[in-house]
Amino acid sequence: MWRFLGTRLAMGALTIWITTILVTLLIHAVPGDPVQIMYAQSQGTTPEQIEEVRRSLGLDRPIPVQYAMFIERLLHGDLGNTIRGGQPVLDVIMQRLPNTLILACAAMFIAILIGVPIGFLAAYREGSVVDISLMVLAIAGISMPHFWLGLMLLFFFALELGWLPVSGSGPLNLILPALTLGLSNAAIFARLTRSSMIDVMSQDYVQTAFAKGLPKALVLRRHVLRAGLLPVVTMMGLQFAFMMGGTIVVENIFSWNGVGRMAVEAIFQRDYPIIQGFILTFSVVVVTVAIVIDALYAVLDPRIRRA
Amino acid sequence: MQTVTEPQTQRAPPGFWRRLVRSPSGLVGLSIVLLLVFCAAFADVLAPYSPTKMGAGGRFLPPGGKYLLGTDEFGRDMFSRILYGSRITLLIGAVAVGISLTVGMLVGMIAAFRRGWIEAILMRGTDVLFSFTETLIALSFVAVLGPSLQNAVIAVGVAGVPFYARTCYSAALVETSKPYFEASIAAGAGPARLVLTHLLPNVLPTMIVVATLGVSTAILAAAGLSFLGLGAQPPTSEWGYMLAGSRDYINRAPWLMTIPGLAIAVTVLGFNLLGDGLRTSLDPVERK
Numbered sequence: 112m113w114r115f116l117g118t119r120l121a122m123g124a125l126t127i128w129i130t131t132i133l134v135t136l137l138i139h140a141v142p143g144d145p146v147q148i149m150y151a152q153s154q155g156t157t158p159e160q161i162e163e164v165r166r167s168l169g170l171d172r173p174i175p176v177q178y179a180m181f182i183e184r185l186l187h188g189d190l191g192n193t194i195r196g197g198q199p200v201l202d203v204i205m206q207r208l209p210n211t212l213i214l215a216c217a218a219m220f221i222a223i224l225i226g227v228p229i230g231f232l233a234a235y236r237e238g239s240v241v242d243i244s245l246m247v248l249a250i251a252g253i254s255m256p257h258f259w260l261g262l263m264l265l266f267f268f269a270l271e272l273g274w275l276p277v278s279g280s281g282p283l284n285l286i287l288p289a290l291t292l293g294l295s296n297a298a299i300f301a302r303l304t305r306s307s308m309i310d311v312m313s314q315d316y317v318q319t320a321f322a323k324g325l326p327k328a329l330v331l332r333r334h335v336l337r338a339g340l341l342p343v344v345t346m347m348g349l350q351f352a353f354m355m356g357g358t359i360v361v362e363n364i365f366s367w368n369g370v371g372r373m374a375v376e377a378i379f380q381r382d383y384p385i386i387q388g389f390i391l392t393f394s395v396v397v398v399t400v401a402i403v404i405d406a407l408y409a410v411l412d413p414r415i416r417r418a
Numbered sequence: 419m420q421t422v423t424e425p426q427t428q429r430a431p432p433g434f435w436r437r438l439v440r441s442p443s444g445l446v447g448l449s450i451v452l453l454l455v456f457c458a459a460f461a462d463v464l465a466p467y468s469p470t471k472m473g474a475g476g477r478f479l480p481p482g483g484k485y486l487l488g489t490d491e492f493g494r495d496m497f498s499r500i501l502y503g504s505r506i507t508l509l510i511g512a513v514a515v516g517i518s519l520t521v522g523m524l525v526g527m528i529a530a531f532r533r534g535w536i537e538a539i540l541m542r543g544t545d546v547l548f549s550f551t552e553t554l555i556a557l558s559f560v561a562v563l564g565p566s567l568q569n570a571v572i573a574v575g576v577a578g579v580p581f582y583a584r585t586c587y588s589a590a591l592v593e594t595s596k597p598y599f600e601a602s603i604a605a606g607a608g609p610a611r612l613v614l615t616h617l618l619p620n621v622l623p624t625m626i627v628v629a630t631l632g633v634s635t636a637i638l639a640a641a642g643l644s645f646l647g648l649g650a651q652p653p654t655s656e657w658g659y660m661l662a663g664s665r666d667y668i669n670r671a672p673w674l675m676t677i678p679g680l681a682i683a684v685t686v687l688g689f690n691l692l693g694d695g696l697r698t699s700l701d702p703v704e705r706k
Contacts, residue, residue, distance in 0.1 A: 120544065126549050126550070137558065137562055141562050142563070142564075174634065250694070251445075251687060254634065254683050254686040254690050255683050256508075256641060256645075256658075256679060256683060257642075258641075258642055258645045258658070258661065259675075259679030259682065259683065262664070262665065262679065263679070265668070266668055266672060266675065270668060353553075354549040355551070355553075356551050356552070356553025359557065359646070360646060363646055374557065375647075377561075378557070378561045378648060379500070379565075383561075384560075386561045390558055392553060393554050394549070394550055394554065397550075397551060398549060
């Protein structure tokens with residue numbers, strides 16, 4: 112188990128290390144002069160000021176030196192300052208990151224709560240009308256653009272019925288964005304759970320358990336559910352990454368004050384320090400969650416736990 | 419388990435089309451996709467009005483009557499815009515998947531065929547990129563290149579590469595470990611023959627399924643970028659962009675929101691169903 116986790120940790124560290132390199136290079140891949148572009152929108156910037164910014168960002172140095180400077184600042188918890196407003200990027204991100212994580216976790220909770228039972232039911236009644244209609248529903252759910260689902264929920268529940276607020280960041284405001292993201296991912300969980308359960312149900316040991324006359328509920332709970340949920344757990348890391356990606360759009364629909372909305376604004380404003388910070392934060396979150404879920408998996412699966 | 423050990427030919431397996439149209443998902447998916455291709459090909463003949471001509475019959479006309487799907491905030495005919503949008507959407511899907519498929523297959527096949535350190539570098543690199551997630555790769559690309567439809571399509575295409583590379587790699591790896599492949603090497607087949615007559619045709623069925631399902635993902639991702647304003651720019655009748663524009667008139671003209679959304683959903687559903695159908699009719703295991 113420790114070896115398994117060690118490999119995952121090393122892989123995660125490698126990913127984050129490569130991210131730091133890519134993030135440093137990112138600004139150089141911008142066609143044209145990034146400093147000119149960044150300040151194109153603010154009036155009255157003198158050439159001297161532009162040179163000053165270039166120096167402060169270290170863009171007048173060779174790239175390896177820039178990378179070393181970036182890492183040194185990063186180790187001191189400094190991601191630079193935003194172009195608009197000059198606030199520390201880390202503060203701007205840390206203010207909004209909890210909102211994004213709350214949204215992603217709430218959506219994950221909804222997706223599992225709806226998707227796993229549906230998948231289980233469909234697998235249990237494999238080939239029946241119930242199974243077929245649930246799977247038709249699931250493929251429709253997967254095909255539904257989540258930005259459209261979000262707009263429709265907004266239209267019906269906030270504007271037509273007036274049950275929920277249109278935008279803002281209170282607990283009530285969480286419901287619609289979490290539902291938008293959760294419902295579209297519930298379909299993925301349902302399909303995944305179904306195929307995993309069907310796999311397990313056809314295993315010899317499950318057939319044996321049924322054959323020796325164990326109560327159905329007991330076989331399902333002890334043998335099928337336990338083994339069948341493992342692949343679902345493995346997929347949770349990837350699903351969480353999807354959720355994080357999904358928050359970018361959903362936050363914009365519901366004006367949820369998270370890092371996704373911040374990133375899109377930063378792209379429009381060409382605020383590269385924020386974009387760099389966002390990419391780095393995003394990959395750290397995704398990598399960390401993936402490692403935590405792998406650890407969970409290692410604990411749950413006796414084949415890995417005892418290895 | 420796969421029991422077929424001899425390589426399949428490049429032709430579709432016998433009864434492929436019959437099996438495809440007999441599976442409900444294959445039939446529905448194929449019909450939707452063919453309908454879309456028809457709309458896209460003949461958009462200029464089918465569309466009653468120009469997709470960009472403003473104010474002809476009045477703004478915010480509800481669906482029905484002279485304007486089948488109503489008009490938008492500039493008085494443009496929604497039906498014509500949706501028709502022309504199908505052209506853009508299919509093109510987005512084709513180009514983005516083309517990029518992912520070409521680069522992904524190249525990486526995957528080289529890694530599986532060459533092995534050794536080339537394999538290690540390519541596949542670890544793919545793993546790292548894969549854990550970045552497609553959204554982040556696409557968003558980073560747009561952040562660097564600037565918002566435009568062309569950049570969004572490139573971004574989505576590049577973002578898909580790790581997944582295609584991984585899938586192609588595992589499919590090719592299965593092939594290289596089969597007895598016939600080793601026999602072929604022993605018989606003195608050169609790399610070109612091994613790759614072109616053994617690897618490629620056997621990897622292709624898997625990749626066709628992946629690419630068909632991938633068109634859905636690519637269309638969704640590109641429409642998402644356009645929705646955020648990072649893709650298609652005015653006055654393009656791209657569906658995601660149209661959907662974004664509808665937000666300001668959500669109370670006054672809800673059809674501006676429902677129609678483009680439905681168009682995206684049906685398109686994506688079509689490719690998803692077709693992909694599922696292809697999987698069952700191409701897979702020798704499920705074929706039995």
